[in-house]
Amino acid sequence: MNELAGTQYIIEATYLIASALFILSLKWMSSPATARHGIWAGELGMLLAIAGTLLHHGMTYQWIAVGLVLGSGIGIPLGMVHMTAVPQRTALSHAFGALCVTLVGTAEFYLGTQNNSRFGLSVLSLEVILGGLTFTGSLMAAGKLQEILPQRPITYKGQNLVNFLLMGVAIASAIYLVLHPEAKILFPVIVGISVVFGVLLIIPIGGADMPTVISLLNGYAGLSAAAMGFVLQNKLLIIAGALDGSSGLILSVIMSKAMNRSFTNVLFGAFGQVQVAAAGAAEAKPVHSATPEEAAAILSAANKVVIVPGYGMAVAQAQHKVRELYDILSKKGVEVRFAIHPVAGRMPGHMNVLLAEADIPYDRLIEMDEINGDFPQTDVALVIGANDVTNPAARSDATSPIYGMPILDVDKAHTVMVIKRSMSPGFAGIDNPLYYLPNTLMLFGDAKQFVGSIVRELSGGH
Amino acid sequence: MGSNLIDALFIFMLACFIGFEVIRHVSPLLHTPLMSLTNALDAIAVVGAIVLVGEHKSRFATILGTIAIIAATSNVVGGFFITDRMLKMFKTSRPTKP
Numbered sequence: 327m328n329e330l331a332g333t334q335y336i337i338e339a340t341y342l343i344a345s346a347l348f349i350l351s352l353k354w355m356s357s358p359a360t361a362r363h364g365i366w367a368g369e370l371g372m373l374l375a376i377a378g379t380l381l382h383h384g385m386t387y388q389w390i391a392v393g394l395v396l397g398s399g400i401g402i403p404l405g406m407v408h409m410t411a412v413p414q415r416t417a418l419s420h421a422f423g424a425l426c427v428t429l430v431g432t433a434e435f436y437l438g439t440q441n442n443s444r445f446g447l448s449v450l451s452l453e454v455i456l457g458g459l460t461f462t463g464s465l466m467a468a469g470k471l472q473e474i475l476p477q478r479p480i481t482y483k484g485q486n487l488v489n490f491l492l493m494g495v496a497i498a499s500a501i502y503l504v505l506h507p508e509a510k511i512l513f514p515v516i517v518g519i520s521v522v523f524g525v526l527l528i529i530p531i532g533g534a535d536m537p538t539v540i541s542l543l544n545g546y547a548g549l550s551a552a553a554m555g556f557v558l559q560n561k562l563l564i565i566a567g568a569l570d571g572s573s574g575l576i577l578s579v580i581m582s583k584a585m586n587r588s589f590t591n592v593l594f595g596a597f598g599q600v601q602v603a604a605a606g607a608a609e610a611k612p613v614h615s616a617t618p619e620e621a622a623a624i625l626s627a628a629n630k631v632v633i634v635p636g637y638g639m640a641v642a643q644a645q646h647k648v649r650e651l652y653d654i655l656s657k658k659g660v661e662v663r664f665a666i667h668p669v670a671g672r673m674p675g676h677m678n679v680l681l682a683e684a685d686i687p688y689d690r691l692i693e694m695d696e697i698n699g700d701f702p703q704t705d706v707a708l709v710i711g712a713n714d715v716t717n718p719a720a721r722s723d724a725t726s727p728i729y730g731m732p733i734l735d736v737d738k739a740h741t742v743m744v745i746k747r748s749m750s751p752g753f754a755g756i757d758n759p760l761y762y763l764p765n766t767l768m769l770f771g772d773a774k775q776f777v778g779s780i781v782r783e784l785s786g787g788h
Numbered sequence: 789m790g791s792n793l794i795d796a797l798f799i800f801m802l803a804c805f806i807g808f809e810v811i812r813h814v815s816p817l818l819h820t821p822l823m824s825l826t827n828a829l830d831a832i833a834v835v836g837a838i839v840l841v842g843e844h845k846s847r848f849a850t851i852l853g854t855i856a857i858i859a860a861t862s863n864v865v866g867g868f869f870i871t872d873r874m875l876k877m878f879k880t881s882r883p884t885k886p
Contacts, residue, residue, distance in 0.1 A: 349810065352822075352825070355821070356810075358875070358880070362876070365825065368829055385843065389854045389857075390841050390854075393837070393853075393854045398865045400861075400862035400866070401863065401865025403866075406869070412820060415824075419863045419867060422863050423827060423859070426856040426857075429837075429852040429859075430852070432852055436849070437845050437849055540823070548830055552800060565799060566830055567833075568804045569803060571804070572804050573807060573811045573822065577823065668816060674823065675818060675820035676820060678818070678878075679820045682879070683877050685877075688878045691817060
């Protein structure tokens with residue numbers, strides 16, 4: 327008895343230290359200078375907690391070992407993916423986290439350890455509902471990001487009603503189960519509905535909404551883990567889940583603000599929001615276009631250049647060519663900075679990671695609020711693969727679907743250059759008046775090739 | 789049981805506040821590595837799966853638990869690994885402070 331209690335104290339001590347290390351880990355993420363300490367703290371906490379758990383009395387280890395070895399085998403390649411694949415990898419790992427929580431919850435239900443307590447059963451239901459929908463929802467998101475599934479939002483009439491009804495049935499079943507624990511048949515019903523719900527939830531989501539959706543799924547994954555902590559009475563799990571949940575929710579709020587949506591709109595309305603189709607056929611308005619030679623001449627005559635990257639840069643894999651452009655312009659004494667919109671790309675911070683991978687110093691990457699005041703003093707704003715986040719209609723046209731969304735004020739720069747494949751409207755199908763402004767030059771072509779031609783022009787000219 | 793539940797709710801509430809405070813100060817520059825790090829930390833759910841498998845209460849529970857361990861461990865290993873790779877890439881053009 328005494329020995330058992332002693333082990334229990336050691337286990338709790340490892341959990342206590344791990345909790346502190348997890349909090350420190352996130353605290354150190356606040357700045358790139360300390361961020362890597364954060365990883366070490368997190369790893370140490372994780373090792374301690376797992377080692378402590380293995381001390382539990384009366385354990386058999388063979389299947390644990392199998393799980394740990396196979397999991398590591400899957401984890402290593404998942405940690406080595408290319409940086410452009412980070413959004414889908416992140417979505418996939420949300421799915422794995424949710425899968426773990428759902429499976430453990432299901433096993434606990436059939437072991438029946440919680441079934442005598444109403445609270446236990448309620449949290450258990452919450453755990454599998456959140457876990458189940460996050461699992462399939464994240465798989466769907468990963469599939470869309472990897473382009474295995476169609477990226478186009480799929481919508482149908484009454485979509486929201488169907489979703490709400492399904493969720494209503496799941497919650498009603500959960501309440502009935504809590505009140506009548508003998509109705510065990512309802513448990514697989516709850517899990518089944520949640521899993522289907524996750525799929526339906528992501529079907530209407532288009533690529534531009536992905537940053538918000540990934541953040542939200544991150545939050546759900548965290549909350550489901552916290553619920554699991556309540557079920558297992560594990561304080562470390564409650565803390566880690568709460569940290570992850572709050573992180574996901576904060577990021578969702580930031581993303582939704584950057585898209586001018588209220589938080590409730592994101593929680594309930596962003597899902598299923600039908601993308602507005604292009605209003606009528608675009609009339610043939612005149613645009614000015616330029617060749618790489620002309621673009622190079624304008625850039626080398628500039629003092630201040632701001633580059634605005636978007637998802638198109640990631641698709642074209644143009645970030646390394648952009649770095650060459652940055653290098654050559656900096657060498658000529660041009661001040662080059664990058665303007666990063668919070669929802670540029672497919673997940674929070676996506677552009678920063680791609681540009682950092684291309685060796686662009688992070689102090690050149692400027693957030694929207696900081697750089698917007700500088701556009702009137704900017705000689706050239708070079709937009710590479712970004713569209714809606716530069717659309718001035720968001721400021722001026724109350725009928726525009728993106729009206730009110732904070733944008734990068736590139737149109738205030740002396741010259742705007744936009745690299746774009748063609749005049750076809752962007753993903754959301756919204757026309758961009760920026761392209762018809764007198765100070766805008768359209769550079770038609772593939773982002774990687776076009777930037778490459780500019781670089782060649784700049785290096786050959788001198 | 790009752791007081792355990794109350795304790796757990798207090799812990800949850802406090803952890804949420806700490807989470808909000810700490811994460812509010814994370815630079816937007818690092819939002820992608822932040823997400824992969826919280827993902828790795830969240831995979832601490834593996835401890836629940838380990839206990840489930842280790843106690844071996846039923847064959848069904850052990851099978852589900854083993855799959856859960858695989859899923860969570862892949863998040864732990866992959867999550868820390870890729871976060872570290874990302875953070876290594878962030879360099880400044882200013883000379884770094886000693």
